[in-house]
Structures are given as C-alpha cells and as structure tokens.
Amino acid sequence: MATADLFQKIVAHTAADQDGGHIRVYIDSNASIPDRTAAILSGGEDPVPAMADSLGKLEACGADCIIMPCNTAHYFLPRLEPLTKLPFLSMIRVAAQACRERFPGRTAAILATTGTLAAGLYQGALTAEGVSFLEPDEGERTALMEIIYQGVKASAPPERYRAPFLSVIERLTGRGAECFLLACTELPLAVRELGVDLPAVDPTEELAKAAVRFCGYGLRGG
Amino acid sequence: MATADLFQKIVAHTAADQDGGHIRVYIDSNASIPDRTAAILSGGEDPVPAMADSLGKLEACGADCIIMPCNTAHYFLPRLEPLTKLPFLSMIRVAAQACRERFPGRTAAILATTGTLAAGLYQGALTAEGVSFLEPDEGERTALMEIIYQGVKASAPPERYRAPFLSVIERLTGRGAECFLLACTELPLAVRELGVDLPAVDPTEELAKAAVRFCGYGLRGG
Numbered sequence: 017m018a019t020a021d022l023f024q025k026i027v028a029h030t031a032a033d034q035d036g037g038h039i040r041v042y043i044d045s046n047a048s049i050p051d052r053t054a055a056i057l058s059g060g061e062d063p064v065p066a067m068a069d070s071l072g073k074l075e076a077c078g079a080d081c082i083i084m085p086c087n088t089a090h091y092f093l094p095r096l097e098p099l100t101k102l103p104f105l106s107m108i109r110v111a112a113q114a115c116r117e118r119f120p121g122r123t124a125a126i127l128a129t130t131g132t133l134a135a136g137l138y139q140g141a142l143t144a145e146g147v148s149f150l151e152p153d154e155g156e157r158t159a160l161m162e163i164i165y166q167g168v169k170a171s172a173p174p175e176r177y178r179a180p181f182l183s184v185i186e187r188l189t190g191r192g193a194e195c196f197l198l199a200c201t202e203l204p205l206a207v208r209e210l211g212v213d214l215p216a217v218d219p220t221e222e223l224a225k226a227a228v229r230f231c232g233y234g235l236r237g238g
Numbered sequence: 239m240a241t242a243d244l245f246q247k248i249v250a251h252t253a254a255d256q257d258g259g260h261i262r263v264y265i266d267s268n269a270s271i272p273d274r275t276a277a278i279l280s281g282g283e284d285p286v287p288a289m290a291d292s293l294g295k296l297e298a299c300g301a302d303c304i305i306m307p308c309n310t311a312h313y314f315l316p317r318l319e320p321l322t323k324l325p326f327l328s329m330i331r332v333a334a335q336a337c338r339e340r341f342p343g344r345t346a347a348i349l350a351t352t353g354t355l356a357a358g359l360y361q362g363a364l365t366a367e368g369v370s371f372l373e374p375d376e377g378e379r380t381a382l383m384e385i386i387y388q389g390v391k392a393s394a395p396p397e398r399y400r401a402p403f404l405s406v407i408e409r410l411t412g413r414g415a416e417c418f419l420l421a422c423t424e425l426p427l428a429v430r431e432l433g434v435d436l437p438a439v440d441p442t443e444e445l446a447k448a449a450v451r452f453c454g455y456g457l458r459g460g
Contacts, residue, residue: 017249023267024242033392038269044299045245047260077266077295170255171458236393 017168018201018220019045022085025224031234039231042077044070052088053131053161064095071100081105083227085201085220087128091135110226111219112141115197118217124149125193127184128200129164130157138199150193156184160200168202174209181206185214239390240423240442241267244307247446253456261453264299266292274310275353275383286317293322303327305449307423307442309350313357325452332448333441334363337419340439347372347415349406350422351386352379360421372415378406382422390424396431403428407436 023041032038049067054060067089074082082104084090090108097104115124124147126138133151142149152160159180167177185196195215198204204218228235245263254260271289276282289311296304304326306312312330319326337346346369348360355373364371374382381402389399407418417437420426426440450457 017246020242020246020249023245023265024239027239027242028393032269034387036270038267040270041265041267042295043245043263043265043267045260045263045265047254048258048262073264073299076298165256171250 017205018085019043021201021205022083022220022224025221026227029221029224029228029236031236037233039228039233042074042079044073046070049089052086052091053129056088056091056131056135063089064092067092067096068099071096071102075100075102081227081230083107083223085223087137087199087201087219088131088135090137091131105223105226105230107219107223107226108137108141110222111197111199111217112138112145112147114217114219114222115142115147115195116145119195119215122147122194122215123192124195124197124217125188126151126197126199127160127203128152128197130161132199133157138197142197149197150188150191152184152188156187159184163206164200164202168206168209174206177206178210181210182212185212239427240307241265243423243427244305244442244446247443248449251443251447251450251458253458259455261450261455264296264301266295268292271311274308274313275351278310278313278353278357285311286314289314289318290321293318293324297322297324303449303452305329305445307445309359309421309423309441310353310357312359313353327445327448327452329441329445329448330359330363332444333419333421333439334360334367334369336439336441336444337364337369337417338367341417341437344416344437345370345372345414346417346419346439347374347410348419348421349374349382349425350419352383354421355379360419364419371419372410372413374406374410378409381406385428386422386424390428390431396428399428400432403432404434407434 023043026041027038030038050061050063052063055063079102082102087107090106093104126149163177163181197217199219201220204220225235245265248263249260252260272283272285274285277285301324304324309329312328315326348371385399385403420438420440423442426442447457
C-alpha cells in the first residue's frame with residue numbers, strides 16, 4: 017500500500033493538465049522482499065538479492081532513476097548502488113531537507129521502525145541538515161512497531177491504533193518534539209486514516225516531489 | 239491516476255495480514271500511449287505499438303497475466319492478444335458479469351467515453367450476460383467526455399463537474415436506468431471525489447478482484 021501511495025503522490029504532484037503530461041512510471045511491487053528490520057536487527061534473511069532482482073527489472077524497462085518507498089530499505093543503499101548505473105533518489109535525504117525547509121529551527125521527532133532507528137538513517141541525515149531531533153524511547157518504539165505491523169500492514173481498523181498513536185505523539189511532544197518525521201511509509205497512511213492533523217513531514221510525499229523534479233516535470237502548485 | 243486506483247484496489251482486496259501475503263505487481267504506467275478514443279473515432283495515432291511495448295516489458299518482468307485499467311483500450315484487445323503468450327483478464331467481461339450478479343434483472347446505464355460506446359464494447363458484453371442496458375444520448379455523451387477530459391484527467395476541482403455529472407445520472411434514471419456501469423476508469427474517481435452514492439459497478443474494482451482470484455490469492459471479506 018506504501019508503493020500505491022507513492023505512485024498516487026507522483027501523479028498528484030505532477031503539473032499535468034492531460035494524460036500525456038505525466039511521467040512514465042515502472043513499478044515492481046514485491047511484498048515478498050524479506051523484512052528489512054528483521055534483517056538489520058535479528059539476522060533475518062538478507063533482502064538485497066530480491067531488491068537486486070527488482071532493480072534489474074526496472075533498469076531493463078528503461079527507468080532513469082530508482083526510488084524505494086521504504087525508509088528501512090535505505091540501510092541497504094550502499095550495497096544496492098554498485099548494482100546499477102541508475103541514480104537512486106534517497107527518501108531519507110529529501111525528507112531531512114524538507115524538515116529543515118518547512119520547520120526551521122524546530123526539533124523533529126523521528127517516528128520509525130526499530131530497524132530504521134537502529135541503522136541511524138535519519139539521525140545522520142538530520143544532523144547533516146542541522147536539524148535537531150528526538151528519538152522514541154523503548155516503549156514508544158514498541159508501540160510504533162505494533163501500529164505499523166499489527167495495525168497498518170495488517171489492514172486493521174484505524175480505531176485499533178488511534179490511542180497508541182496519539183499517546184506516542186503526546187509523549188514526544190512532552191519531551192520537546194515540535195514536528196514529526198513520519199519515517200516509515202505506513203505512518204502517512206495511518207495519519208490519513210486517523211484524520212490526525214500534525215506538523216509533519218511525509219517522506220513518501222517528499223520522494224514523489226523529488227522524482228517529479230528529477231524527471232524534469234513541473235510540480236503542481238509550485 | 240486510474241492505474242494507481244487499480245493498484246490500490248488490488249492491494250485492498252487481497253486477504254493479506256502481512257506484507258508477504260500480497261501479489262507481486264508489475265506496472266508500466268505510460269500516460270503517453272496515444273488517446274484510445276481519438277484512435278477509434280477520428281483517425282488519431284494508433285496506440286497499439288506503445289501498448290505492445292508495455293506488454294513486452296511486463297512479460298519480460300515475469301508477469302503471469304495482463305490487466306489494463308482503461309476500458310476503451312479493450313477495443314484493441316484482438317490486436318494485442320496475438321502479441322503475447324500471457325492471458326488478458328478483460329475488465330469489460332468481469333464488469334458485465336458483476337452487473338448481472340449484483341443487480342439481477344435491472345437495467346444498466348453505460349457511462350463511458352464516446353470511443354468505448356462507439357466500439358460497442360459493453361453493449362456486446364452485457365448482451366452476452368443477459369443484462370438490459372441504456373446508452374447515453376448525444377448530449378449526455380458530450381457531458382461525460384467533458385467530465386472525463388476537462389474534469390478528472392485535468393485534476394479539476396470536483397465541484398466543477400458535480401452538476402453535469404448529477405444531471406447525466408438524473409436524465410438516465412428518468413429513462414429507466416436502475417444501475418450504473420462506471421465504464422471509464424476516471425468515473426469511479428469522480429464518484430469518489432464527489433461523494434455520490436449510486437447503485438454502480440466499478441470495472442476497476444471488478445478487475446482488481448479478478449486479478450486477485452486469477453493469481454490464487456484470497457479476497458478480503460469473501
């Protein structure tokens with residue numbers, strides 16, 4: 017569903033007034049790629065061979081750049097980049113830039129899987145952009161993993177994860193968070209399902225806009 | 239956006255309780271395929287070479303069946319089928335079957351582009367299913383083309399096409415329509431944007447469900 021969300025955001029952000037004004041998009045939606053967090057943290061199956069297979073297919077189709085709608089997968093970017101001549105647009109980098117540009121001087125809370133957090137992906141990118149940040153504590157991480165895996169990925173009714181999600185937001189706000197980085201692709205879906213209004217950066221949306229710009233198309237409304 | 243809609247509906251209709259339970263989906267979203275209605279009605283550029291290019295790419299990826307989220311494109315099915323060994327699932331056939339099953343004995347109005355109507359795609363399929371139907375008259379066809387091309391495809395605000403859409407529905411209902419076949423992939427998007435509640439068959443949704451069944455996956459809720 018995160019891949020469908022990215023695709024829909026690419027179309028929505030392209031300043032096209034007819035069919036022909038849209039970017040050609042190739043997608044390999046392979047939900048059987050081994051879980052990225054499990055591979056990083058607990059010796060789960062290596063996802064790189066399955067990702068390399070997708071990469072080869074998209075390259076053969078004629079893609080000009082590669083985008084991955086999975087934050088945790090960016091941990092494997094250093095191993096994927098040598099496997100293709102195509103440039104990757106990093107959702108981590110564009111999301112960290114968006115934090116700096118849209119919420120200057122504010123402290124961002126990183127809402128992510130334990131894999132993304134343990135890999136330090138956003139901590140490094142936000143530091144590079146000069147954005148101060150907070151990480152969820154142990155209890156908040158557990159709550160986020162449950163929201164992501166037993167909630168959104170399992171297509172559970174949003175009401176089942178409303179209370180835990182709002183509790184994580186409240187606790188982080190209490191510790192000084194002023195904006196929220198929805199740093200797992202399931203979280204923008206959760207926020208939309210819940211109808212919650214947050215000062216937030218959606219890395220999927222930032223990646224969609226970066227792809228539109230990279231391909232030389234105009235952005236709708238800007 | 240119609241392709242994103244089909245993709246999202248495939249994911250939503252798959253009875254998966256985790257990532258790995260989803261179908262692998264390859265997409266070539268090529269909005270530069272020449273306009274199908276123009277090719278059928280007014281000697282516009284032949285879309286088959288561009289469609290054949292997509293077909294070759296999806297076949298090379300390893301797809302097991304082909305689905306096309308464009309009703310009008312099905313006019314070209316007899317020329318496309320010999321170009322691949324893969325079976326096509328026809329959205330026209332599955333939508334006509336859904337009319338019969340969901341609205342037995344009722345008269346269906348075909349809401350479609352002038353290309354789809356002129357090609358007789360749904361008239362033939364509904365006749366084969368024993369479903370009685372109505373076609374839009376000249377004025378209604380013109381209104382539908384404006385809703386589709388200057389409305390949905392141009393990402394116009396829904397309020398701009400609310401009145402013409404409701405007028406088409408009202409006129410067809412007055413002539414005896416009891417259910418509506420949303421036989422252009424932009425129309426389910428229009429209905430959703432407008433928040434209109436209609437006794438309707440959405441061919442995109444029926445195609446998504448047919449793909450889930452063909453691939454041997456369970457349907458959510460059934």
